[in-house]
Amino acid sequence: MHKPPTFIDLFAGCGGLSLGFLNAGWKGIFAIEKNADAFITLKHNLIESQNYNYEWPNWLPKSNHDINDFLVTYASQLKSLKGKIDLIAGGPPCQGFSPAGKRDPNDPRNRLAEKYIEVVSIIKPKLLLIENVKGFNSSFLKSDKHANNLPYSHHVKSRLESLGYSVEFQILKSSDFGVPQLRPRFILIATLLEADLAQDNFELLLASRQIFLKKKGLPSKRSISVREAIADLEIEGQDLTDSTDSPISGYKQLNYLSNSAATSSFIRLMRKDCSKGYIPNSMRLPKHTPAIKTRFSKILSECRKGYSLSTEDRKRYGTRKHSLTPLDSSKPSATITTLPDDILHYSEPRILTVREIARIQSFPDWFSFLGPYTTGGKKRKTDCPRYTQVGNAVPPLLAEAIATYLLHCVKGKIECKIMKTS
Template sequence: MRFIDVFAGCGGLSLGLLKAGCEGIIAVEKNSMAFETLRHNLIEGERYQFNWPDWLPKQAMSCEDFLNGYGREIGQLKGEIDLMVGGPPCQGFSTAGRRNPTDPRNKMAEQYLELVKIVQPKHIVIENVSGFNSKFTERKRTGGEREQYFKKSYAEFISEELSKIGYTVSRGKVNCADFGVPQNRYRYLIICSLEGDPNHLDELLQSRDRFLEDKSLPKSRPVSVYEAIADLQIRDRKLEENKDSGVRGFVEAVYEAPEVYSPYLAIMREDYRGAPNSRRLPKHKPETIVQFAKIQRESQPGRSLSKEAREKLGLKKHAITVLTKNAPSPTITTLPDDIIHYDELRILTARETARIQSFPDWFEFTGKYTTGGKKRKIECPRYTQIGNAVPPLLAEAIGVFLTERNQHFLQDELEIVQEGAINAGS
C-alpha cells in the first residue's frame, strides 16, 4: 500500500506503516526540526527510504505550501495512492488548552480535506487527541458580540465532509495501551474507505489480539513502564559526556544492554546492538531534587498530583505525575517535567519518553532537546517531537490491519473477475 503522510511530525505514523510493509511516497511536515528527524530516519534512512518523487524537494513545508506549489503534480497522484494518513495539529481544539474555534490551526483540517479531494486515496486514517470530538460552545463577549463557534465537533465536521466526497467513515476513541504501547494514551481515530465498509474501527479493535500475538506481547495486561525503560536507569551507571546534542556540560549514563530482553524491549532493540541516542540527563538543581522527593511522598503513583498536594508543596504546575513501575505511563506530552521517574529523582530522558511512545532504539532524534520562551511557538525540539508523535506500534497495527484488509478485497475482486471469465467462456 502506497501512502502519503500529512502533518507527519517526526514520523511516528510513517514508521509504523513502513514496518507494516507499506510504501512511503510523500511526507508533508511544516516544522524543519521535526522534518529533519523524519528525513534522517525514514526518507533517506539506513533501514527505510521513501519512494520520493523527483518533482518534490525533500524539505519542510506546510500543507498549504504543498497544495499551492505543486497542484499539477499532486493532481497526477489521483487514484495512485492507497492510503493518506495524518492528524491536523490539535492545539486549536485540545481539551487541555483554550478551545478557540477561530484558531488558525483549525484551518489545517480543511487543507487536509482539500488534499483528499484532489488525491482521492483509497483509505484515510486521521489520528488526533480525544478532544477532537468535543463540541465548541458559544460564548458572549463584552458589548453583546458573540464569538464565532461551531455547533459540531471537528471530528463530526471532517467526517461529514469525507462522506460527501464518497468515503464511508468509522470513528471513535482507542487507548494505545491496548496495542502494546506502555502508555494510557487515548486518541481519536477516523478510518475511512472508498470501498463502502463502515466497520473499520471495530475490525481494527478485533485484530488487536492477533497483532499482540505476532509481537509476542501480553494480551491480558498492558505493558509496564518498567518493561519499557528499566535498562535506561542511571543508578550505579558510569556517567560520560553527552555528545549528540551539540551542547557542552551535559552527561548521560553509559548504556549497558541487558542479557535478557522482555518481549517489549526486544521490539525496541530489534537487531540493534548500539546505544540509543537522546539519553542526555537533565541538570536538576539540588532544591529541585529535594522537591521531587517530596512529590514522590505526596503522590499516588500513576495519578496526577492532587490539588491539595500541589498547594501543600507550593507547586504552580497543574499536572505532574510520578510513574508507577508496574503499570503503563500516563500520556506522554511535549513537556518533559510533567512526569517523574518511578525510582529515580529526575524527569525522564528523551529516549525514555521515546521508548514509552514505542520508538525503537535505532530511531535517532535530531536537533536540540528543549526550547523555551517565544521559540516554543516555532521550534520543535526532541521532547516535543516525541510527545506529538503517533506511537509507531499503534500505527503499525493500523498498517497491518489495512494491508490485510486490502489484500482480502483484491482477492475478492480477482475471484469475481475469474468467475465472470468462466461464465463468459461457458
C-alpha cells in the same frame, strides 16, 4: 510479485505514523511536515534510510513544507496522482482540540484539517486515516443545544461523506496495542465507496489486535507497564558517561551497553534492530538543582503514583506546574506531552530523558531524534525540540497495528486471516 500499497503522510511530525506504516509493509510516497526540526528527524530515519521503502517524487524537494504553500505550488502534480494512491494518513495539529489546551473553536490550527480534506479531494485515495487527540470528538462548549456545537469530528465526517467516503471513527487506547502509555486517541478510518473495501473497520481492527501483539512478542491480555518499558534505562547504581550528543558540556547519560539486560519483551523489541555496540542518541540526563531533587523525592514518597498532583499538592511543594504526574511503575504511563517536566520518573527524582519518553511512545532505540533538546522564550512558537517531537508523535506501534490491518483490508484478506488465527 504484488506491489505494496502506497501512502502519503500529511502533518507527519518526526515520523511516528510513517514508521508504523513502513514497518507494516506499505510504501511511502512523500510526507509533508512544516517544522524543519521534525522533518529532519523523519528524513534521517526513514527517507534517507536504506531499510525503508519511501519512493520520493522528483518534483518535491526533500525538505519541510507548509501545507498551504504545498497545495498552491504543487497543484498540478497533485492532480496527476488522482486514483494512484491507496491511502492518505495524517494527524492535523491538535492544540486547538486538546483538553490540555484552551480548546478554542476559533483556533486557526483547527482549520488545518480542512487542508487534509483538500488534498483528499484532489487525489481521492481508496483509504483515509486521521489520528488526533480524543478532544477532536468532543464539543467545545459544555452545552450541546446548538448544531454549531457539534464535535469537529462530525464536521469532518460530513465533508468526507460528501466526497464519496464511508466514515467511521472511535477513541482507541494506545495501551491496547502494546504501547506502554494510556494515550487515548481519536482514530478515523474512511473508505472510498467505489473501491468496495471492508466496512466495520474498527470491529475487524480490534479482532486483529491479538494477532498483531502475538507477532510482536507482546502480551495481549494486559497492558505494558512503564517499568517494563524503561527499566533498563534506570540510572541508580549504574555507570554514567558524558553525553554523546549534547551541544552543551557537563551533561551525563547512562552507559547503555553496560546495562543491556533485556528484562521484558517490550525492551527486547525496542532494542531488537540495534547493531552490536550501537548507542542510541537522546539519552542526555537532566541536570536538576539540589532543591528540585529534594522536591521530587518528597513527591515520589508522599503523593499518589500515576495521578497528576492536586492543586493543594502543587501549593504544598511550591510548584506552579499546571500538570505534574509521578509515574506508577506497575501501570502504563500517563499521556506523554510536549513538556518534559510534566512527568516524573517512578523511582528516581528526575524528569525523563528524551529516549525514555521515546520508549514510552514505542519508538525503537535505533530511531534517532535530531535538533535541540529543549527551547524557550520566543522560539517556543517556531522550534520543535526533541521532547516536543516525541510528545507530538503518533506511537509507532499503534500506527503499525492500524497499518497492518489496513494492509490486509486493501488486499481483501483481513476477514479470512482473522478467522484462521482466532
